Structure formats: C-alpha cells, structure tokens
Amino acid sequence: MSESNHTQLAVIGGGPGGYAAAFFAADMGLEVTLIDLEVNPGGVCLYRGCIPSKTLLHAAKVLTEAREASHFGIEFSKPKIDLEKLRGWELGVVQKMTGGLGELTRLRKVRYIQGRARFVNPTTVEIQAAAGDTQRLTFDHAILATGSRPAKVPGLSIDSPRVMDSTGALMLPDVPKSLLVIGGGYIGLELGTVYNALGSAVTVVEMTGGLLPGADRDLVRILAKRLEAQFHSILLNTKVLSLNEEKKGIRVKLEDADGKQTEQLFEKVLISVGRVPNSQDLGLENTKIEVDRRGFVLIDGQRRTAEPTIYAIGDIAGEPMLAHKASHEGRTAVEAIMGHKVAFEPNAIPAVVFTDPEIAWCGLTETQAKKDNRAVKVARFPWAASGRATTLDRNDGVTKLLIDPETERVLGVGIAGSGAGELIAEGVLAVEMAALASDVEMTIHPHPTLSETVMESAEVFFGHSTDFYQKRRS
C-alpha cells in the first residue's frame, strides 16, 4: 500500500450508472478510479440483464417471424434451434459490449480495479482484488453504484438446478418442456417470451389481479391478449405456496383467489419477483450513510448520501430500477461534485417492457392520475387505424397521450405495440419540454411510420384525427 494511492473520484460499481458517471467525470477533467468485480465494466445490465435478455428476445423474434414467414410470402420449413450457437451469439454480444467499455475506460484514462470495495471511513475504501490481495484507496469523493440482484423468496427459493432466477435463466442451460414463471412483472414476461419462442410451455403465476402491476391496464391488455395465445397459461390472483423437487421436476402448490389449492409439476421454475439493492457488506457502518427498510441508500436531490463525500446512484438509490435512470443520476452526481448547480428532477423516465408487442410509457400514467385524483384528458389512437401497422401486420397496438385539460400540455405518453420502446423517445422529449398537444399535432411525422400514431393521438385530443373516426360531440 503506497501513500499515493489516492483518487479524486472513486466509483464503486461498473454498471450503466457507474461507468456513465466515471466516463462523464473523466470527460469533465476529474481523475477517476472505477472499481468492479468483473474483468470489464458493464454490470448487471450488460452481463446479466438488459443486453443478454434483449439478445435472446431478438432471437425469439426471429423464431416467431420464421413461424409466421409464410404469411409474408416466404416458404419456410420448421426452424430448429441450436442452443449452443444461440448461447455463443449471446456471449459474443456481451463480450463485445463489455470489451468496448473496457477500451473506453482505457481511452479515457480511468483507472480500473477489479475487486470488491468496502468503506473503511468516509474517505477510504479497502479493495479486495479478484487475485486476493487487498489495498486501500483514499478519495475526495465516491459514487456508490453497486446496483441490485434478483430477490429471493423465503421458502420458495430452494436450492435446485431446476429453480432459476433471471441470471440463471439468461445462461440458457436448456429448453425445458414446461416452465413456471413466478411473477408477472417485466423480467418474468420478457424471459417467458424467450423460453416460449424456444419451445417451452410457459405458465405465468402472478399474485395480483393483472400482469405488469403499476402499468396502465389498456396497455397491458394488448400484450396480455397476445401472451394468452402464446403462453400455456397465465394465472392471476394466484399465490405460490410451496416448491418441492421431485425426480421429474418441481411440484408446485398454488392457491387461487378463492383459496382453492392445486398442484402442478413443472420441469423448471423461474423466480422473478423483483430485485433488491446491493447495500450489504459495503462497510456503510463506517460512514454516516443511511439505508431504508428495503435496503435503499437515502439520498438528496443531488444524489448525495448523509455522508457529504459519498453519493449514491442507480438501483441502490431507489426505484425505478432502470439502467437509463442510473446513467442520468450518474451525470447529476458528477455535476454536483464539480460544484455545478444541478438536481435530478426528470419529468419523464421512460419505462419499456421488451415483450412482443412492447409496452412503453413515460411521465404521468392513468393509474397515477387516478390515484392523485388529477383531471387529465386521455387521447387514444388505436393501431388498427395505422397504415404502417397494417403493412407490418401488427395492428395490435395503441398510442395515447395524457393531456392537461387546462393548459393542453402533454403530461404523459403510453404506447403498446411493436417497437413502442423506440417511439417513446419522442414522448419523453414532449413531456420534458412541456410540449402542448398542438406542438405534437403540428409536427410533421413521416408517412408511413408507426410514429404517426403519436401525432394522430394529438389529433384525437382535438377531435379531428384523420384515420380514426370519432363521433362528433354535439
């Protein structure tokens, strides 16, 4: 351990929050050290989350299109899946992306230490390197960005190769004949979509009365309709009482809303009931950092913890646990450290569920408006009236704007349909800049594209959509 082992900014955790913060700080002229357990930056998002899951979802899309190819005028015999090759493709994408981040780390002259960091005091961490030796690093400021991991359920998360969490499922060990997905949130539905396309009979069990709790029901309905046709079954208002490993699979005891209990055997089970922050074993007790009941680090508007030298961003700092929220918080924290006047107060953090069709929303939702008793006008444009959707044979979609009836400002945007995740970008800009419905309406959207549905929603608000007939009010 040398006396000069000091850094201006220590970033702990190399996920999309951490590496974005480290890169931005380096670009702003700070001397930065990035500490992570993996060989390269990337975090859960790149190694065990967004990127591998989207890679598999793309393969699922190819498979689905292959099965529907005859509809597009392509004769196609039954596609076969080469699991090893698919895993190879997935790994290749992950290595390419994380390798690229490693390269960017070097180019930006960010010092990278592979290891696990613990706070010793408010300005020092002890790093246990992957190789086994430990070193101490002092810092002016630190950003904590250690992310989250899949939640375990006491009693259900049994130790069996047949019971997986999202990390295990993404390794794609095999394609089970039957798969039970516990939890109807976005992770369960995305991975359920992948395994269904690969040939598994997928059953989803959700404790509440609908898939994707929290999302607007009109958007979810469109996805649910397609999933109901594709999946083996979707069990709502259903609790999982127990899992027991047997020779041929996992015996699962379920209880429906009426208290009726049933048992079913599944070859494999995926538990996807949420994620918990990685706030343990960080030596937080050696600092003034405070953690709430669920394990989230408490922060202020600038992402500063109770310890003035330490900031926290991303999943560890609270909901929503989304990569793009983490990246933006990273920027805010760095600007705050640089002494800029800054606060993290976005009006619209987009949420995207990468199922098929995709669901995306930003800003105010109808669910939230109802909860807040807030008056909004909802203008909906069904994709059945979209020319582009018809050419794609994907009329299963809807675009809606939530508009303030007084000011006519766009408060929120919700989209269900193929490619909704890309279309929401315009919605975010509209909400962030407080666009009026007329701004969206009067912006020329190219024809024929799915983005026209955003413009037509604004036209619906004014009662004069071209492609969707509304009865006159008078």
Add this chain to the structure above:
Amino acid sequence: MNDDPATTHQINPVVAAESETASETAPLTEEETLVLPVADELEADPIPEIDPESIVEAAEQLLREAVPHDYDVLVIGAGPGGYVAAIRAAQLGARVGLVEEREIGGVCLNRGCIPTKTLLESVDVLRLMRRASEYGITVEGSFRPDFTAMNVRRHEVIQQLRDNVSHLLEANGVSIILGRARFVEGHSVEITDAAGATRRVLAVNVIIATGSLPQRLPIPGNDLPGVLTSDELLQQNTLPKHLLVVGGGAVGVEFAYLYRELGTRATLLEMSPAILPQEDKDISQEMTRLLQARGVNIVAGAKLKEIKQHGENLDIIYTQDEQEQTITAEQVLLAAGRRANTEGLRLDTVGIKQEKGKILVDESCETNVGGVYAIGDCVRDFGWAHLASAEGKMVAERITSHDTQIDLKHVPSCYYTHPEIASVGQTEAQAKQGGIATRVGVFHFRANGKAASAGDHDGFVKVVVDDATDKLLGCQIIGPRATDLINEAVLALKTGQTVEEMVGAIHAHPTFSEALPEAALMARHQQQMAD
C-alpha cells in the same frame, strides 16, 4: 344545392362556435365587418395592419358563399393530400365533395408507399431468415421467397387500407364523386365519370390534390417493352433476372434494394456523382457501401443515352466520364423523377398559373385564383405523402377560418431500405453553404446496445447544431428504425430545442433511440473542447 340563405354561410359561424382557438387574423365574417371600432378603442390598440388583398379575398369568398353552391370545399384527388384535407374540412363543419378518377388512396396507397412498404416488410422477414443461423436458429431444407404470395398479401393490405379510408370519408360525411375533373369557369368544375356522363359542381373553395405521375425520360427506346415505370413494375407478378434502375433517389434506391433482396440482379444508375444526392454525403456513402455489399451494382455519374432491344434483353447505353458504356439487363425501371399530374384539369381556362405543369401557389398553398388551392405533388413534381397531408390539413383549417401553424419547414425524408434512412433539417454541407458555423456529432450504431443485441449495427446518427445558439439545425440517421427515430428530432427542431435539452431527456435503455442523445452529446463535447 342549398338555396337557404340562412345556411349558406354555415362554415364560419359553426366553426366560430366550436373553436376556442379561433384566430384573430381569420378572414372577417359578415357580422364583424359591420362593427366599426369607436375612437377610444382605436387609440388604445394600435391599428392592426390589414393587407388590402386579404380584404378583397374575404369579400370574394363571401360573394361565392352567397351564391347557391354544391360544396363548401371540393377536393380533386383522393391521395394522402386530398383525402386528409377532405376529412379535416368535414370535421370542421364544411360540406365536402371529393373527386377521384382511380382508386381512393391515390398513388401512395395503391401504387407507392404502401405497396412498396408491404413488400419491403416481406423482404425484411426474408433478411432475418437468412441470418437466422447466426442466432442459433437453423432451418431444415431451404426457404424461398414466394413472390406471388407476397403480392397476394400486398393486395390484401391495400384493400384493407382502401376500405378504411372509404369508411372514414363516409363516416365524416364526405361525398365521393368518381370521375375526372376539369375546370369550367371560376369555381365550377365538370366531372366526367367512367361511363362518360358529366355533371357540374360549384364549390366555394377548391383544393387541387392530383399528385404526380411517373415520368418517362425523353430518350430513344423509352417505350420499348420491358422499360417500365414503377406503376408497371408493381403490376408484374414475376421477377426479372436483371433489373436496371434509372435514378438513385428515394424510389430508385428502394426498388433496387427490394428486387436485389428478392434475388434479382440489380443495377442502379444515377446521374449525380453519388446516389441520394439530396442527402448528407456520409449517409449517401454509407448506403452505397451497404447496397454494394448486398450485391447491388451502383453506377454513379452516368448519363442515360438510349435503350435498345438486344434479343430478349435490353441494352442500356450511357456515358460515364465521357465514355460510352453499355449494360445489358432484362428490364429497366425508370425511377428518375415524376411530373405533376395536371394535364386535363384545364387550369388555363380559369387562369391558374403553372410552371412546367406544376401549379404555382403561395405559402398558404393558394393559387393565383382566390379560393383555389393546390397541395402535394402537383405543386412540386415529387414530394412526401406526409407533406401533402400536412398541407391538406392546413388548407382545410385555413378555409374554415382556423389559424393553424403546421410547421411545413421541417419535413422529414424517409427511405425504407434496410437499414432505413431518415433526415430532417439542414445537413452539415447545407448549413455551411448558408454561412452558419456548426458543430456536428456522429454516433455509430455499432456502439449501441440494442443494435448489438439485435445484430443490426450498420449506420449512424448525425446531429448538426448551430454553434452560436446551441440549437439543433438538422439530424440525419441511417440505421435500424431510422424512420421512427427521426420524429424526436423533428419535434426538437420544430420547438427549437438546444443540444443540452436533447441530451437532458432520458432515453430508455437499451433502445436504438439512445443513439440520438449520444450524437447530441458528441456535438456538445465538440463545443467544450473548442472552449
């Protein structure tokens, strides 16, 4: 015919009652003209500048309304300009007639955007299938494109959309008049139906939206069998062995790409030094590279001279670097330019000014004859369907006394190849030409997570920013889903966003759309380095 004087003025009163945003600059209604301002009001408010011409126009409109007429608005042509104008005018309370001599939906729906996009979607599925093995999906036996089946699907899609538009017109109370229109005098139009029967229709306002037609280049051999326009090519149910496409603009590039993907040998002949001459140089270069990689033979800087029969094939003779060259192909697609479809309208009988067939209009799309408007391709030979629609809406609103501010400045251009191209606003070169100092940010899709996971990493986003104001000047995209991504830039341009505001909006991860703020960030950094 409506003889009741109480309802002949229905447009303005109805609209005024419904609309809260009725404009202050709308043409004066009869009642308003009778109210004279008192002296102190005149002192309190500066006298508004009134264009004497607008008073004359308003008076003329009132006179036309006073005469018994069949329609408040007569629209000629039911393409994306015409039917959109008709529906909007009807929604705003006008009595509307829509004349169409062929199919509802116009070129766009029947012979343009929609049929090509439907075929391109089939080709997109094919492209994914060809690459399936990369993702670990193998196919027993082989797969082949069934062009007949693709065309069946195309006709189904067209029929469905045509029915949709017909229903919408009906539901909104627009009268559809099938036949060919020609001006007789003033605002009186004669319509001849397929059986040869004629009727005369008088309208307060007329909107000409007759679109454009493919143009046959005036060269020897342009009428040989096998020398086709896009209309004729789309009617064929078979694929030529070798298709030579003349013209490297939007139509030519899409067709060359489409037929190449379907297995045809394709050659693209372009007169300019590079294809897509309207677009940014880097975009044109990237598309050239990608098309060549797919096997499209691109011959740029080539001037077509003549087409000759050569056995069962055609010899295409052109000059390049002043050398005469010949390429032999089975069929030729003439995709260089279109011309305004105005012949037969007898515009000269009512004195509507034209230039080389194109109808001359002012910024409100009004012709030199008051109350006669023209929108879409018939004013510019070749444009975008979405521009025609926007103009249609604007005219419909103006006619019914709404002051609309449809932004006709920022019109996105879109090309539906794979990857797609979309652009809006100024290119780097255009800004430079205009003497504007710029900063440019470029972000390549190969560094985008979604592009990597989809294995779809060709292309880039280019953002052009005004160095002095930090405002977005233009955006060019070549890459996956570019035609949907461009809208964020269109909205940003329309509302005058700065690069900082574009970077500030959070983009969902992992999506292609993240490439836009990344490019903006590059432009921003350029500034910091310069500082």
